[in-house]
Amino acid sequence: MIDNFCVKNCWGNFSFEFVCGPFVGNSGGTLCAWDPRMFHKHNSTISNYFVAIQGDWIPSAKRYLIISVYDPQEAFVKRMLWSYLNHVIERWNGETILMGDFNEVRYKEERFGTIYNNHNALAFNSFISSSGLEDVRLRGATSLVPNRLWVRDKKESASMKKSQLKEATEIAQKVKINWSIEGNENSKFFHGMLNKKRNQHAISGILSEGNWIEDPNSVKNEILSHFNERFDSPCSSRLILDGEFLNKLSADQNLDLERNVTNEEIKRAMWDCGTNKSPRPDGFTFGFYRRYWDTIKKDVEAVSYFFTSGTFPKGGNAYFIALNPKMQDAKVVKYYRPISLIGSLYKIIVKILANRLVGVLKDLVNKVQSAFIVNRQILDGPFILDELIHWCNSKKKETMIF
Known part of the structure; x- marks a missing residue:
């Protein structure tokens, strides 16, 4: 157990505050100490593999998130941890310092005495890049200094993302230019692309009740029959929940x-x-609507008409349906997944309803639900479970988890 006297032996005096992580396996845990005259801590998060501290750097009055990491050896657990840290860093509105022993290298020349794993290095570099971190090389490292240190400035990170977005947009435009020059001509390039798409999406036959069907009309009927049964109207005698719901919306939320x-x-x-979505069945993209919004905004009044009448104008909810295989060389109808390309009007209405629901979901869904809710992270569950198992093992308690 780490106490003030243990930290004093490292720090040199008692003018400090500290936070420490637990011992995991043969590791000695993670210790973070600071001078309270220089740094004021607001809160901290302690996990088996990292300690995160949020606070103010007093000389500059800047907000800092300082994360000390001791990564596990297992590649899967490391990637879960990186994904979680990336989420934490993205949500933090201020500067970030990430340091520690990550049990991973970025480049082959950094690996000595052990085998270099290119796949793990790519995942590690992807985490550093997506988090907007800048590598800071340390000199004269001692046992008290972390192996690697990264810093992230919020303004520089936003500028870098803007630059990356601009570069990606330029690449997408070059691809479209290439298609417009060569793709629309009766050329080898055009027919090659067309045949490739046809071969990828064509359904040559279907296996039904042990019989192979190739006749196009029979294949269509088999597919139609399967999805009619899947998406048919539910039966009239449905389960009814008779009871009081714990969470309810207020009258103001209903209004x-x-x-x-x-x-x-x-x-x-x-x-x-x-803006870069596929054109809708009407041939227009959302980029078109956004660019000419001042001219056509009155024509989108059909959205208001739906919310007052509850009906769509004729053709307003038309859409294209395609079947995507769930696996390579799919032979049975159930291994195909239908997707639809809905119209612009339908998409706008769905987005309005979704935006309204987002504001009330957190009051309806229980706090233990950690996924698909704003400001909740799906990886919270595995990390809590990992810490619970570690606590049970350290206390030598028998546990049943289900």
Whole structure:
């Protein structure tokens, strides 16, 4: 157990505050100590593999997130940890310092005496890049200094992401230019791309009740029959929950969900749909709507019409359906997944409803649900479970987890 006297032997005096992580296996845990006259801690997070401290650097009055890491040896656990840390760093509005022993290298020349794993190195570099971290080389390292240290400036990270987005946009435009020059001509390039797509998406036959069917009409009927049965209207005698729900919406929340849609809400939903999506069945992309919004915004009043009448204009909910195989060389209908390309009008309405539901979901869904809710992380569950198992092992307690 680490106490003040243990830290004093490392620090040199008692002018410090500290946070320490638990012992895991043969590791000695993680210790973070600081001078309270220089750094003021607001809160901290302690896990088996890292210690995160949030606070203010007093001389500059800047907010810092300082994370000390001691990565496990298992590659799967390391990637889970990196994903979680990436989520924590992205949510932090301030500077970040990440340091510690990551049990991984970025480049082959950094590996001595053991086998270099290129796959793990790529995953580690992807974590560093996606988190917007900059590698800081340390000199004169001692046993008290971490093996690696990264820093992240919020403004520089945003600038870097903007630059990466611009580069990706330019690449996408070059691809479209290449297609517009060569793809629309009666050329070898065009027919090669067309045949490749046809071979990838064609359904040559279906296996039904042990019989192989190749006749196009029979294949269509088999597919139609299968999905008619899957998506048919539910039976009239359905299960009814008779009881009080623990979480309910307030009267104000109900009124907010049912309020009339505004032009600003329609515009926000339009901007949330992105610009580089495939063209809708009507031939228009959301990039087109956004670019000419001032001209055509009155034509999108059909969205308001839906919220007042509850019906779509004729053709407003038309969509294309395609079958995507769930596995290579799929032979049975159940191994195909239907996807649809819905119209712009339908997409905007769905986005408005989704934006309204996001604001009330956190009041309806229990706190133990850690996925698919804003500001909740799906990896919280595995980390809590890992810490629970470690605590049970250290206390030598028998445990049943289900």
